[in-house]
């Protein structure tokens with residue numbers, strides 16, 4: 001299963017036939033394994049890894065640290081779910097340590113993100129404070145190296 | 160003007176440049192080549208190992224080590240042999256740390272071979288054995304292995320080539336370029352032929368960690384063989400450490416002590432930084448090796464299947480990171496095939512003939528590349544085959 005997950009993580013477009021060959025299984029077995037991973041909620045979906053800066057050089061990506069007052073019934077869940085609803089939000093995670101919730105946000109420019117933080121996130125009652133960190137450059141995302149100068153240093157032919 | 164014809168050694172002048180070299184020169188002139196021609200891992204050396212090297216430099220460990228290598232490293236090598244092939248070699252007198260498996264091959268051949276001695280070389284094989292045998296005045300005697308035997312050495316083939324002058328057999332498994340391995344029963348049969356002779360064996364096991372069906376077996380494990388075998392291994396392939404230039408050899412102390420003299424005069428001691436790094440490699444990198452092996456294994460299954468689907472017969476090799484598909488169905492020679500392929504589709508594979516005459520009709524394809532890279536190459540080879548139909 002681990003090998004299957006790893007292969008899909010690096011290239012979700014491999015066909016079942018290709019996966020079957022690489023894993024030494026039948027196509028049917030692979031189809032069943034994938035089905036199971038999907039049903040168990042291990043695989044949540046398949047998406048392309050996009051280098052946003054290659055499409056729109058102004059687009060920005062930011063991590064926002066939120067300190068949040070937990071609610072009496074739901075703890076942090078309700079707030080986190082609420083924040084997850086926004087389209088510009090890429091990920092929401094509950095954290096241990098100095099703050100409570102980490103939110104990743106994309107926007108067309110810095111102002112978009114700043115506005116979102118001040119008007120939407122900071123406006124939530126339970127949110128005590130926000131700290132916004134803009135990403136300057138991405139080197140690796142989802143286990144895939146982007147923007148790297150990873151050239152193959154090996155010669156073309158060697159014994 | 161100095162006359163080089165008069166100063167140069169005839170042996171050196173007559174030594175043929177490696178068949179790989181010629182093809183390398185062609186590949187070099189073409190832009191945008193996607194290569195399947197490399198004999199080294201695409202992985203970087205695991206970080207732990209690099210860190211250990213940096214630490215040793217920070218501590219100023221920059222002097223020669225003992226000639227045979229750091230004793231800590233030799234002790235780790237000794238444990239490594241015990242855990243992988245279940246043989247005990249004494250760190251103090253039966254192990255030498257060398258500059259790659261290459262140096263180990265060099266000094267072990269030179270320690271054994273004298274002018275006129277016959278040395279059995281199992282082809283197709285790695286390129287350095289014959290030239291080094293010739294340097295010692297020895298006579299390389301080729302044993303050609305066959306695709307129908309999955310390129311294993313068969314006992315009859317061995318027996319047929321043994322004469323009074325035979326001194327040494329070089330056993331190259333897991334094999335570069337074919338990916339063939341020898342299983343225990345195959346080695347038993349070879350040992351049976353050798354046991355009552357005075358023939359030594361150099362077993363080049365540099366790809367031992369890259370075995371995909373069960374555990375690697377060394378001929379030294381077989382009854383009566385330890386005393387007549389030098390085992391060669393190293394860090395290049397299994398730990399992705401080609402540039403560190405570190406290997407090792409183990410054998411009977413009465414042989415090793417003479418190999419050590421050659422090493423001492425030619426090399427002094429192997430690179431110190433690499434040796435400190437290697438201690439950590441052997442102590443704590445089993446998981447890293449396994450991860451790389453699993454990755455190679457997936458690629459191996461992919462590439463074998465891909466070639467068979469293209470109609471280029473390819474047996475499923477169980478070792479190293481090469482496949483050796485047969486290209487006879489195209490009607491071309493190996494050289495022709497490789498040249499046409501690189502000129503028309505910019506894909507570099509190595510002609511089987513670079514590894515001995517018996518490689519004719521085959522090409523070596525390395526799968527030390529990412530799946531995406533392999534897929535692109537396969538696509539181009541498919542187009543090529545379509546066009547030459």
Ligand SMILES: Cc1ncc(COP(=O)(O)O)c(C=O)c1O
Nearest residue numbers: 159259260261285335393395406
């Ligand atoms: C079969 C075989 N033996 C030995 C070597 C030498 O490796 P190193 O000197 O890097 O240990 C190689 C390298 O390609 C090889 O393929």
